[in-house]
């Protein structure tokens with residue numbers, strides 16, 4: 001089980017590789033929960049965390065749709081488990097709200113827009129940012145960590161491999177260097193940062209599990225959520241951007257590791273079979289638009 005959010009973390013260097021309590025391994029993926037005995041989260045809300053227009057879809061679908069524009073959704077998720085709340089990703093920076101110029105991580109490629117704030121959406125269901133126990137980050141691209149600074153009292157959960165990567169010296173790829181610099185700026189220095197290594201059971205009961213799915217970035221992760229009525233749901237992070245990429249095993253050209261990306265998609269496929277899970281794909285606008293939006297929720 002993770003340390004309680006209010007426990008101060010003295011140093012990110014000693015932030016633990018977290019122990020797993022209570023979850024019996026059911027599959028070869030040994031730290032994953034047993035589908036028969038996993039606990040439940042009560043509610044899963046989708047937040048609108050922005051949308052974007054990219055001028056060349058083929059960056060995400062190499063060899064296909066070259067030069068064609070594509071619109072993506074940006075999605076955050078909020079999970080209620082007992083009296084605790086987990087926010088999965090934080091979306092496009094709130095300063096972008098209603099700015100006609102939008103905001104960008106890579107200005108020549110993609111521009112993001114924001115119609116609603118996270119704080120406004122939390123307020124719709126009576127929550128303040130200080131009510132959020134954990135802010136879990138799928139990875140450190142700016143459209144996922146744009147609002148981490150709004151949650152100074154929450155415990156930020158991310159893979160150690162991701163933190164190590166953005167802290168590493170620049171390489172030869174300017175796009176990657178630019179994304180890493182932006183990540184360091186947006187992440188800042190969270191007061192409570194917990195770095196995890198691989199699959200990690202957040203509450204120790206199999207209700208909410210961080211799933212290591214590297215490849216898009218070195219420490220990318222997805223999230224497995226167990227609900228009473230809806231069953232298991234996998235929140236993709238950016239393990240895949242579009243349903244058809246998942247079907248055809250297509251890896252975006254901006255991913256840091258193609259083989260890891262394919263292995264992570266395979267892992268998600270195995271998990272969908274093991275858990276009879278649904279996969280909610282963060283950036284797939286057609287899919288996202290059809291899902292319930294806060295104040296509606298999955299339970």
Ligand SMILES: [Zn+2]
Pocket residue numbers: 139141216238
């Ligand atoms: Zn990304």
